[in-house]
Amino acid sequence: MTSLAQQHCEPCSGDARPMTRSECESELTALPQWRIADHDGIMKLTRSFTFRDFVSALEFTQRVGELAEQAGHHPVITTEYGKTTVTWWSHAIDGLHQNDFILAARTDEVAE
């Protein structure tokens, strides 16, 4: 497990401050396959994973769903033929929090 994936997710209340773009870019050095997407002014962390077929993409979707439930933090997951796209952000603060980077690192581990 990478050290980022091992970090503990803290409860993210609406009082938390969303990370700035430069803070996010610094965290991204540990997650080179992820990118920051701006959706209507809300920064999100997103990555697509490719698979050989729909069933494999669906199995990965299920595993990511399980890790999200364990953490109490939930992504948008889009499943297509041979491709699953995972997008993390913190709804409570309309932006990115350290929890999103931790969950992205755990998502990478599920894909390994």
Ligand SMILES: C[C@H](O)[C@H](O)[C@H]1CNC2=NC(N)=NC(=O)C2=N1
């Ligand atoms: C009550 C519950 O813990 C909250 O609604 C959680 C659930 N999952 C969540 N997931 C994400 N990504 N952001 C949140 O703010 C969030 N809030």
